[in-house]
Amino acid sequence: xxxxxxxxxxxxxxxxxxxxxxxxxxxxxxxxxxxxxxxxxxxxxxxxxxxxxxxxxxxxxxxxxxxxxxxxxxxxxxxxxxxxxxxxxxxxxxxxxxxxxxxxxxxxxxxxxxxxxxxxxxxxxxxxxxxxxxxxxxxxxxxxxxxxxxxxxxxxxxxxxxxxxxxxxxxxxxxxxxxxxxxxxxxxxxxxxxxxxxxxxxxxxxxxxxxxxxxxxxxxxxxxxxxxxxxxxxxxxxxxxxxxxxxxxxxxxxxxxxxxxxxxxxxxxxxxxxxxxxxxxxxxxxxxxxxxxxxxxxxxxxxxxxxxxxxxxxxxxxxxxxxxxxxxxxxxxxxxxxxxxxxxxxxxxxxxxxxxxxxxxxxxxxxxxxxxxxxxxxxxxxxxxxxxxxxxxxxxxxxxxxxxxxxxxxxxxxxxxxxxx
Amino acid sequence: xxxxxxxxxxxxxxxxxxxxxxxxxxxxxxxxxxxxxxxxxxxxxxxxxxxxxxxxxxxxxxxxxxxxxxxxxxxxxxxxxxxxxxxxxxxxxxxxxxxxxxxxxxxxxxxxxxxxxxxxxxxxxxxxxxxxxxxxxxxxxxxxxxxxxxxxxxxxxxxxxxxxxxxxxxxxxxxxxxxxxxxxxxxxxxxxxxxxxxxxxxxxxxxxxxxxxxxxxxxxxx
Numbered sequence: 051x052x053x054x055x056x057x058x059x060x061x062x063x064x065x066x067x068x069x070x071x072x073x074x075x076x077x078x079x080x081x082x083x084x085x086x087x088x089x090x091x092x093x094x095x096x097x098x099x100x101x102x103x104x105x106x107x108x109x110x111x112x113x114x115x116x117x118x119x120x121x122x123x124x125x126x127x128x129x130x131x132x133x134x135x136x137x138x139x140x141x142x143x144x145x146x147x148x149x150x151x152x153x154x155x156x157x158x159x160x161x162x163x164x165x166x167x168x169x170x171x172x173x174x175x176x177x178x179x180x181x182x183x184x185x186x187x188x189x190x191x192x193x194x195x196x197x198x199x200x201x202x203x204x205x206x207x208x209x210x211x212x213x214x215x216x217x218x219x220x221x222x223x224x225x226x227x228x229x230x231x232x233x234x235x236x237x238x239x240x241x242x243x244x245x246x247x248x249x250x251x252x253x254x255x256x257x258x259x260x261x262x263x264x265x266x267x268x269x270x271x272x273x274x275x276x277x278x279x280x281x282x283x284x285x286x287x288x289x290x291x292x293x294x295x296x297x298x299x300x301x302x303x304x305x306x307x308x309x310x311x312x313x314x315x316x317x318x319x320x321x322x323x324x325x326x327x328x329x330x331x332x333x334x335x336x337x338x339x340x341x342x343x344x345x346x347x348x349x350x351x352x353x354x355x356x357x358x359x360x361x362x363x364x365x366x367x368x369x370x371x372x373x374x375x376x377x378x379x380x381x382x383x384x385x386x387x388x389x390x391x392x393x394x395x396x397x398x399x400x401x402x403x404x405x406x407x408x409x410x411x412x413x414x415x416x417x418x419x420x421x422x423x424x425x426x427x428x429x430x431x432x433x434x435x436x437x438x439x440x441x442x443x444x445x446x447x448x449x450x451x452x453x454x455x456x457x458x459x460x461x462x463x464x465x466x467x468x469x470x471x
Numbered sequence: 472x473x474x475x476x477x478x479x480x481x482x483x484x485x486x487x488x489x490x491x492x493x494x495x496x497x498x499x500x501x502x503x504x505x506x507x508x509x510x511x512x513x514x515x516x517x518x519x520x521x522x523x524x525x526x527x528x529x530x531x532x533x534x535x536x537x538x539x540x541x542x543x544x545x546x547x548x549x550x551x552x553x554x555x556x557x558x559x560x561x562x563x564x565x566x567x568x569x570x571x572x573x574x575x576x577x578x579x580x581x582x583x584x585x586x587x588x589x590x591x592x593x594x595x596x597x598x599x600x601x602x603x604x605x606x607x608x609x610x611x612x613x614x615x616x617x618x619x620x621x622x623x624x625x626x627x628x629x630x631x632x633x634x635x636x637x638x639x640x641x642x643x644x645x646x647x648x649x650x651x652x653x654x655x656x657x658x659x660x661x662x663x664x665x666x667x668x669x670x671x672x673x674x675x676x677x678x679x680x681x682x683x684x685x686x687x688x689x690x691x692x693x
Contacts, residue, residue, distance in 0.1 A: 124682055129547070129557035133597070159594060172507055172515055180507040187503050216675040220682075240498035252518060258600040260593035262518060311515055320521050322590035325582050326575060329644060335569030337580075339644040345656075355675070382660065387669030391662045420669060430657045442653055446573050458671060469673035 118142075121152060122219055127208075132160035133259075135202070137223030140349070141357040144368065146197070146398055146405045148226035150281050155288045156202055156224070158259035162308045166292045171238075171276070175251075175314035178243030185292050188278060191233045196275060196298065197404045199372040201225040201344050203301035203328055206451040210440070213456075213467045218354040221455065221467060225372065227405035230296050232277030235270050238312070248314045252321075253295050256310030263304045264318035265297060269342075273298045276309065299374030299403035300342040301449070303328050333444030344374030346433050347452035348381050348408070348425035359414060359463035367410040369394075373427035377402050380426045383410040387420030387456060387470045388435060394423070419459040420470060436469070517593055517601075521583040523633035527592075530629035531610025533617040539607045540614045543596045552576065552618040562618040568643065578619025582644055584636045588612050 088094035112119065121136040128134035138154040155161075166185045174180035205224035208214045215221050239251075244267075251270050254262040265274070275296035278285060285291045290307025297304045303323055318324070318340070329337040348371035353359045371378045377400050382391040394408040408423070425433045436453030443450075458468040519525040531539075541550065549555050552562030564574030573579075577587050592608055594600050603611065613628035616636060626632070675681065 122682060124680075126680065130597075159597070159600065172512065173504075174507055174512050174516070180512060181504040182507045182511065183504045187505075190503050191501060212673040213675040214678055214680060216681040237498075237501075238504075241500065241504050254515075254518070254593075258594065258598075260517070260600065262589070262593070313516070313518065315520075317520070319518060319589070320583050320586050321518075322581075322586050325586040325644070326580055326590075331568060331573055331575075333569065335573075335643070337568075337644050338647050338649075341647045341649065343647075343649075345649070355681075382662070389664060389666055389669060391660070391665070420671075424660065426660065432656055432658060432660045434653075434656050438656070446571075458674075467675035468671045470669045471672035 119152070121154060122223075124208075124215070124220060133158050135204075135224060137219045138226050139356075140218045140223050140225075140351045140370065141354050143351070144407065146227050146370070146407050147281065148228055150228065150283065150286050150289070153200075153226035153228065153280075153286070153289060154202070154224050156302065157257070157288070157307075158261055159257055161287050162255075162257035163287060164256060164292060164308060169256075169292050171293060171309060172311040173238055173242050173314075174311075176245040176248040176316065177239070177314050178245065179241075181238075181242050183238070185278065188233055188276060188293065191237055193231055193233055194275065195229055195231050196273075196296070197227065197229045197399075197401045198296060198298045199225055199227040199344075199403065199405045200296075200302050200305055201347075201372065201374075203303060203341075203344070203449040206453070206455075207448045209436075209453075209467075210445045210447060210451055213469045216355045216467050218349055218351050218455075219356060222349045222351075224302070225370070225405070227370075227372070228280045229282070230275055230277040231279035231282070232275035232293075232296060235274040235276055235295070235312075236272075238276060239270065239314070242314075244314060247316045249316050250314075250318050252311075252313045252315060252319050253304070253306040253309060254311040254313070255290075255306045256308040260310075261303075261306055261323060262319065262321045263306060263323055264315075264321065264340075265300075265304055265342075266318075267314070269297065269300070297342075299344060299376075301328065301344060301374075304342060328449060330443065330447040330449050333446065341450055344372070345450060345452040346373035346375065346378070346425045346427040346431045347371065348378075348423040348433060349455045350383070350421050350423050350457060353421070353459060353463075353465045354457055355465045355467055358465050359459060361463075362415050363413060365412055365414045367394075367412060367421065369408050369423050370405045371396075371408060371423070371425035372403070372405045373425065373429075373431065374403060375431060376428040378406045378425055379428045381406070381408040382424045382426075383408075384422040384424070385412065385419045388422050388424075388454065391424065414459070416461045416463075418461060420468070421457040421459060421465075422454050424454055437471070517589075519585045519589040519592065521585045523585065523630055526585075526588065526630050526633060527605040527608070528630065529605030529609050530627050530631075531606050531608070531613050532627045533610075533613045533622065533624055535606070536610035536612065536614025536617070539603070539611040543599075543603075544611065547597065552615065561615055565639070568640070576619065577615055578621060578639060580640050580643070582638055582641045584612070584616070584633065584638060587615070 119142040123136045136155045169185045171183040202224035250264050277296045278293050293309045294307045329339045331337045350369040352368045371381045381394045383394045384391045394410040396406050396408050398407050400406050439453045456470050458466045547558035548561050554560035561577050564576040564579030567574045609628045616622045
């Protein structure tokens with residue numbers, strides 16, 4: 051019996067042959083035939099036989115045919131996997147919520163495996179009563195649910211000097227969006243009581259990097275959360291189990307994972323992560339510091355290099371948009387590299403400092419196209435072109451590249467990351 | 472305004488004021504959380520600030536630091552801080568920040584001694600964090616400063632000599648000014664004929680640095 055090894059490829063192929071007859075050679079997959087035994091008028095195997103019973107998948111995983119939908123790494127980027135990054139497969143996802151197991155990872159000294167019974171959060175510094183909280187303590191306090199995006203400041207950082215990585219997973223995959231459950235940081239600070247000279251807090255991780263960042267007290271009191279759940283379940287170890295800081299709209303590096311300590315102070319700490327890293331070097335050799343808010347940004351996730359067009363005719367262009375300054379107000383799409391724009395349809399909820407999903411329905415019949423998307427937020431900020439951004443910031447910034455992405459659609463439906471001028 | 476209305480307003484204000492004041496002054500205490508003792512705090516309170524506050528007692532010379540560095544740091548960072556492979560470079564890079572290839576090191580980029588001292592204290596050596604004794608920590612920092620020509624060969628670093636260390640790029644940073652410098656990005660967007668004909672000026676495929684999805688080991692949890 052010959053079983054297709056990869057049904058995803060098989061179904062793509064079916065779609066392909068049934069539709070416009072595009073060249074299969076460009077699909078990059080195995081040449082697999084459908085199994086006629088499963089197709090009408092025949093009755094498929096799975097329609098006759100019993101499947102696996104309950105309890106076999108005590109914690110369920112995606113279908114085995116979806117195994118290609120996974121986080122991926124770029125091995126040449128970093129010296130070691132313990133201090134590195136893996137990327138969210140944005141091209142294979144829809145809606146606004148990222149599944150927990152696909153949220154990109156960024157660790158500085160690997161994943162800390164913390165026994166929740168031994169977890170403690172220390173809160174001290176310029177407070178009346180220094181406190182220790184157990185995980186159970188945190189869970190007893192009033193909690194809120196918030197959906198927010200988290201973007202690494204270095205997302206798209208490899209693209210400052212031009213198109214480099216051929217896949218939205220790599221160019222934009224350091225972002226995810228989930229629902230957090232946690233205690234407002236304000237509540238914890240109120241339990242300890244702030245001294246009048248309190249102005250900043252320092253958050254520190256409990257991993258082997260003990261990553262530490264300074265956050266202005268105003269932000270801490272405004273909307274930060276000490277979160278222990280994502281999408282309803284406890285945080286994944288890669289995302290800071292059991293407790294991480296949520297700093298809505300601000301660069302991912304300040305969302306300290308495996309949070310072990312909060313210290314209240316009167317000035318920023320100027321830690322390594324907010325000086326040597328996560329500062330934006332401009333062309334004149336001077337660097338912006340504390341560029342914490344993420345600028346509005348969007349990207350078309352499909353079609354994209356990893357999700358080429360497979361059929362001519364009606365086509366849905368789909369993408370994500372987000373802004374660190376508030377709600378996304380509008381997303382425009384261009385098919386001609388930014389000469390002309392039309393407004394896309396946002397579908398699904400629009401939350402403050404969260405991803406929104408947009409769709410643009412069109413026809414494609416093999417003509418070359420240069421796809422772009424452009425986000426606008428409620429403050430009136432409009433996502434700039436890469437050239438407009440480079441004019442102000444040069445190409446040495448590494449961080450905060452929110453320039454408009456261009457995908458070139460070729461006649462065979464393949465998609466390439468390109469720069470336009 | 473009639474006298475009775477004024478009176479009514481005054482009464483309203485009187486009634487309203489204590490309620491407002493009370494709401495602001497006493498956030499709810501839940502009685503959850505435990506007092507952190509000075510002893511508990513001392514074990515975790517490792518952060519060091521630019522003025523040296525938080526730095527431990529101890530001292531170390533450049534010469535002592537050379538030994539620590541060669542034993543515990545040089546394998547990744549290179550004997551002279553030049554870096555081995557892709558690990559961070561610690562020395563040189565002076566005068567490169569405005570160039571096409573900026574080299575960010577302790578000497579060329581870090582604004583404060585504390586920025587590197589605090590980091591090494593908490594996170595280095597990589598894979599054996601928080602294992603250096605205080606004297607070793609001061610010594611290795613003195614050596615790295617010396618590699619960057621910030622202190623001389625005879626220098627001994629301690630809390631007492633902390634303030635003598637002047638980092639060359641301390642003035643190299645300024646506060647986020649995007650709201651002014653990038654004000655042009657808050658503008659009504661153009662919708663049609665926004666630019667002349669568009670040309671492709673660069674292609675990712677030309678570089679061929681994208682990982683091959685068919686051969687790459689998958690990340691993530693199983």
